[in-house]
Amino acid sequence: MSRINSPAELESFRKEILSQRDPDKPCITLCSGSACLATGSGKVFAALEQEIEKQGITAEVSFRTTGCHGFCEQGPIVVIYPQGICYLKVQPEDIAEIISATIKEQKIVERLLYVDPNTGEKSSLEEDIPFYKHQQRLVLGANRKIDPKSLEDYLAVEGYQALAKTLFEMTPEQVVGEVKDAKLRGRGGAGFPSGVKWDFARNAPGDQKYVVVNCDEGDPGAYMDRSVMEGNPFAVLEGLMIGAYAIGANEGYVYVRQEYPLAVSNLAIAIEKAEKYGLLGKDILGSGFDFTVKVHRGAGAFICGEETSLLNSLEGKPGEPNARPPFPATKGLWGKPTNINNVETWANIPLVINKGADFFSAIGTENSKGTKIFSLVGKVNNTGLVEVPMGASLRDIIFKIGGGVPDGKQFKAVQTGGPSGGCLPENLLDTKVDFDELTKAGAMMGSGGMIVMDEDTCLVDIARYFLEFLSDESCGKCTPCREGIRQMLKILTNMTNGLGQEGDIELLQELAETTKGSSMCALGKTAPNPVLSTLKHFRHEYEAHINHQKCPALACKELIAFYIDPDKCKGCGACLRKCPADAITGEKKKIHVVDQGKCTRCKGCFEACPAAFDAVRILSGEPVPVAVPEEV
Amino acid sequence: MDIGKIDQIIEKHDSEASLLIQILLDIQSTNNWLPKEALTRVSEKLAVPMSRIQHITTFYKTFSLTPKGRHEIHVCVGTACHVRGAQDILATVEAVTGVKPGETDPDLQFSVETVSCLGCCALGPVMVVDGEYHGNVVQAETAEVLEKLKLAETAETLEKLKQSETAEVVNLCACQ
Numbered sequence: 001m002s003r004i005n006s007p008a009e010l011e012s013f014r015k016e017i018l019s020q021r022d023p024d025k026p027c028i029t030l031c032s033g034s035a036c037l038a039t040g041s042g043k044v045f046a047a048l049e050q051e052i053e054k055q056g057i058t059a060e061v062s063f064r065t066t067g068c069h070g071f072c073e074q075g076p077i078v079v080i081y082p083q084g085i086c087y088l089k090v091q092p093e094d095i096a097e098i099i100s101a102t103i104k105e106q107k108i109v110e111r112l113l114y115v116d117p118n119t120g121e122k123s124s125l126e127e128d129i130p131f132y133k134h135q136q137r138l139v140l141g142a143n144r145k146i147d148p149k150s151l152e153d154y155l156a157v158e159g160y161q162a163l164a165k166t167l168f169e170m171t172p173e174q175v176v177g178e179v180k181d182a183k184l185r186g187r188g189g190a191g192f193p194s195g196v197k198w199d200f201a202r203n204a205p206g207d208q209k210y211v212v213v214n215c216d217e218g219d220p221g222a223y224m225d226r227s228v229m230e231g232n233p234f235a236v237l238e239g240l241m242i243g244a245y246a247i248g249a250n251e252g253y254v255y256v257r258q259e260y261p262l263a264v265s266n267l268a269i270a271i272e273k274a275e276k277y278g279l280l281g282k283d284i285l286g287s288g289f290d291f292t293v294k295v296h297r298g299a300g301a302f303i304c305g306e307e308t309s310l311l312n313s314l315e316g317k318p319g320e321p322n323a324r325p326p327f328p329a330t331k332g333l334w335g336k337p338t339n340i341n342n343v344e345t346w347a348n349i350p351l352v353i354n355k356g357a358d359f360f361s362a363i364g365t366e367n368s369k370g371t372k373i374f375s376l377v378g379k380v381n382n383t384g385l386v387e388v389p390m391g392a393s394l395r396d397i398i399f400k401i402g403g404g405v406p407d408g409k410q411f412k413a414v415q416t417g418g419p420s421g422g423c424l425p426e427n428l429l430d431t432k433v434d435f436d437e438l439t440k441a442g443a444m445m446g447s448g449g450m451i452v453m454d455e456d457t458c459l460v461d462i463a464r465y466f467l468e469f470l471s472d473e474s475c476g477k478c479t480p481c482r483e484g485i486r487q488m489l490k491i492l493t494n495m496t497n498g499l500g501q502e503g504d505i506e507l508l509q510e511l512a513e514t515t516k517g518s519s520m521c522a523l524g525k526t527a528p529n530p531v532l533s534t535l536k537h538f539r540h541e542y543e544a545h546i547n548h549q550k551c552p553a554l555a556c557k558e559l560i561a562f563y564i565d566p567d568k569c570k571g572c573g574a575c576l577r578k579c580p581a582d583a584i585t586g587e588k589k590k591i592h593v594v595d596q597g598k599c600t601r602c603k604g605c606f607e608a609c610p611a612a613f614d615a616v617r618i619l620s621g622e623p624v625p626v627a628v629p630e631e632v
Numbered sequence: 633m634d635i636g637k638i639d640q641i642i643e644k645h646d647s648e649a650s651l652l653i654q655i656l657l658d659i660q661s662t663n664n665w666l667p668k669e670a671l672t673r674v675s676e677k678l679a680v681p682m683s684r685i686q687h688i689t690t691f692y693k694t695f696s697l698t699p700k701g702r703h704e705i706h707v708c709v710g711t712a713c714h715v716r717g718a719q720d721i722l723a724t725v726e727a728v729t730g731v732k733p734g735e736t737d738p739d740l741q742f743s744v745e746t747v748s749c750l751g752c753c754a755l756g757p758v759m760v761v762d763g764e765y766h767g768n769v770v771q772a773e774t775a776e777v778l779e780k781l782k783l784a785e786t787a788e789t790l791e792k793l794k795q796s797e798t799a800e801v802v803n804l805c806a807c808q
Contacts, residue, residue: 035752038765072754220710223751258657258694260751299653300693302748316652317684318691377712377753384754415711451711465714469748475691580727580771602720602771 003278005286007164014155021156026061026103027081028052029144030090033068033230034223034262036075040091041065044076047092051099061103064153067143067231067266070385071131074114079126079144086126087112117381117403131382134401136363138371139347140387143231148266151273154234160279162353166242167287170353175246176202179349181357183369188214188305188342189420189446190522191368191435197339200329201247204337209249211240212333212340214310215256215263218302219418220469222449224373225343227385229256229263232347233270237280239349241291247339250290255310258297267295302419302473306521307332307340309475320475321521342447344373364390368434378415378451381406386450388433395429398452409454412553413538417446419466419473420526422533423459442533444526458555459538460545464492466530474523481524484515488531496556500546505535550621557601561624564605566591568615571632575605575616586629593627633663638673649678653688656695665696701736701743703781705729706760710749713756721757722746724771728778741785742778 004010030048032041045065052058069077074088080102087098087109094112101107113122114129123129126144146153154160166175180195201209213236217225229236240252256263271293274280282290296314303309304319311333313319332338348370352360361369368390374397376386381403388397394414398404405411413423416433422443424431431441438445453462467489476482488511491504512528519525535542544550551559564575564584571589583599586592594605609616641658645651652674659670666689675682689695707722726732729742736743752758755767761777769777 034750035754035767038752038755038758038767072752075754217751218748220714220749221712221753223749223753226751259747297654297657298692299657299688299695301691313653314650316650316688318687320691375712375753377756378715383712418711449711451715453715457715462711462715465711473748580775600723602723604771 003276005278007168007285010155010160010164010285017152017156021062024082028061028063028098028103029066029079029081030064031067031069031075031077031079031144032065033072033075033143033227034260035068035072036077037262039075039089041076043092044078044090044095047095051095055096055099055104057099057103064147064150066146067148068140068227068385069144070135070137070140070227070387071129071382072384073382074384078112084126085124086114086129088114117406130403131384131386131401134396135387136371136389137387138351138363139228139235139344140231140373140385142235143227146232148231148233149269149273151234151270151277151279154232158354159234159350160238162350163238163241163279164285166245166353167285167289172202172246172248175242175353178357179246179352182352182360183357183367184345184348184352184360185368185435186342187344187348187372187447189417189444191445194341194345197329197341198243198246200327201249201332201337201339204330206337208251208334208336209247210333210336210338211244211247211249211252212310212314212338213240213252213254213256213343213346214305214307214340215254215260215343216298216305216310217257217260217343217447218305218473219447219449221377221415221451222375222418222447224375224385224448226257226260226263228343228347228373229260230266233263233267234274235347235350236267236343237270237274237293239346240293241280241284242349242353243339243341243346244291245289247337249339250292252291252293253296253314253333254293255296255298255304255314258299264295264297271295301475302469303475303521303523306523308521310340311338318475320477321523323520344448365432365434365437367436372433372445372448374433374448374450376402376450376452379405379409379454379457380452390434391432393430393432394424397433397450398429402452405452405454409456411452412455412457413453413459413462415443415451415453415462415530416449417444417529418449419470420444420522420529421446421449422529423453423462423537424533425537428537442529442536444529456553456555458496458551458553459534459541460492460551461496461553461555463531463534464489464496467492467527470523470527474527478518478520478524480515480517481519481521481527484511484519484524485527487511488515488528492531495542495545496551497558498545498549498556500542500549502546504546505539505542509535544621548621552620554618554620556620560601560618560620561596562594562599562601562603562605563617563619563624564592564594564609564627565615565617566627566630568613569632570613570615572610572613574608574610578604578608580604589632590629591627591632593629596624633659633667633670635669635673637662638670639677642674642677647677649680652678652680652685653692656685656689660695664700665698698736699740701731701740702785703741703762704743704745704760705778706745706747706750707733708748708750708752708756708758708760709746710753710756712749712753713758716756718757720771721759721769721774724774725759725778728775728782741782 078087185191308322309319328338576584
């Protein structure tokens, strides 16, 4: 097939692709997102190719690698259609059995199924796994069905239908109207209504305008955008083109972190293929609309997620922010009107156009519509990417989808919104997750990071961690951000080292308010949030650090000591052998003793002590008793 | 670094000054770091002042103005990895290699870097050694992976010494 010149040709090409595909023919899909590749998906791929040939079923099955399925903890993931049988943690040596049993004899390989850690129940179908069952994957759903490098696969799932509709059946005003009516809000963090933003750029005077995809996903602990970009780059490009048509732009940029090499390469392939088929470039689909797109790799700076910094970086300058106004909508890239949206926002656009504003706005809460992808990570059983309608409760996401906290530990807090967000405690678990409710609770939606913390996580340390990150990432252009963060970090570091002083909390609060109120860009304005939210909900932890040099979570290394309980120690030597610092003395059948001066608090002895003895204790805020190495 | 190669990279980007960051990224990925002569060449070819190049190469994390070790170790310290004990992994990496984050040892054996998120949060804590991902790592495993690398390096060095003329000198020293 060569260039597609009209919507009719697009449809006939789509029909041709679909006619060549038998929906009843077994199809093996293998997740090849970054996380699955890291757990050996590449080797599984080689084994699959080899085994399909060896068992002589090349003609009877189709086989494709796909983007991220979301259930990253369980990778590499293999799903077999049409049934949707889902095998997890698949290794190359499992492949022969999968093919001979499941493909040839329609039998399930039980040992590769999902087992619910709480009930012990197995699920053979993807849709029955609790992690997937409670999701609504409108944006992420296509990832598991298509090969991100195949334009044909994207066309088979209605790809480019929205673009054809936009270019031939809608005026730019109607497109903007549709996005406004859908009440789509930007998924990058601030939650600004996308249609309104588009309108600003559309109405800004100027012939040359730009559209930009922000894939500088810098929030530590969030990787939704990477998954969408890696797994379905055509959808992002289609959304971008629809936006360009609406705004009146003919050039676009995709700003993507170079730390995401697979996203960069899949995107480059998608652009090349779209150009080949005339779905990018001059006179797209014969509509007279021209659009070209360039990829810009980010060189590693968190601040570049901020619009004006990103634009400076695109121009080849250091990514430092500019004061707004003027907003990019009127004065953006090279001084021209520019519209920047996040990857997930752009990927929602084809959906809005295809299904209509009414469909989209029927999902979610009053002021937050559609679905949102979260990266549910940290101390949670089912870690991975989760897409739920706006308004789902934190409890449902963490416990129903995420399966709760592992190892029988107690849930302590959930951090949403990345370094700009906040930590919410257990009594706020019923908070509905949408832009406004999360902000009201003292956190924020952010780009969708959701980090679960259990009883072993120290919230003072978490606040310190975020400030350390932000202090490193602050560009230093404005003083409140540069100095405010640094001073807050100093206080928090002192606290976690047992050097907290009376008055520190008040000083922190004052610094936080000043930094928030007077920094130039969103980085500084939101930097104090982790401090303020932990202070609000976990003030007692701060007080314990300051007043009693105690870390209630037993996590701050300078505030804990490892002590071997003489009444429980059996003199087995397990801890002694494990200690990397030679800090434990003892002989067989004699009580072992930790030399506090040598101990590096690596926790090795604590983990090595047999559960039946449970002799190693972690102490904090109390003196370490003196033990004598006498006979057990 | 070969000047011809630098010129090739610059030409690939049409000698366009606005693509400075892309050019530097390509040089960095080809050469592993940015030597001064490469920066001077870029400055001349693109007519961009050296001060701006310095500003950019020190602003963005990816760029390195010093040579990197033969083995690059990245320890993810993103939030998800942090709550799962990334600091302990980093401490082990430091202890085994003797190299602090952001630094390289004088023998150019190891470079250690921290990364704020690799986007493999489900596998946290994550360590990447020479491009190979190690997910859900514990301290013992970290030490093992690195010790193996060290042993391989030592064996390689000895092998090289044996093959070269200096082997004789080494033997002499050993006799004494």
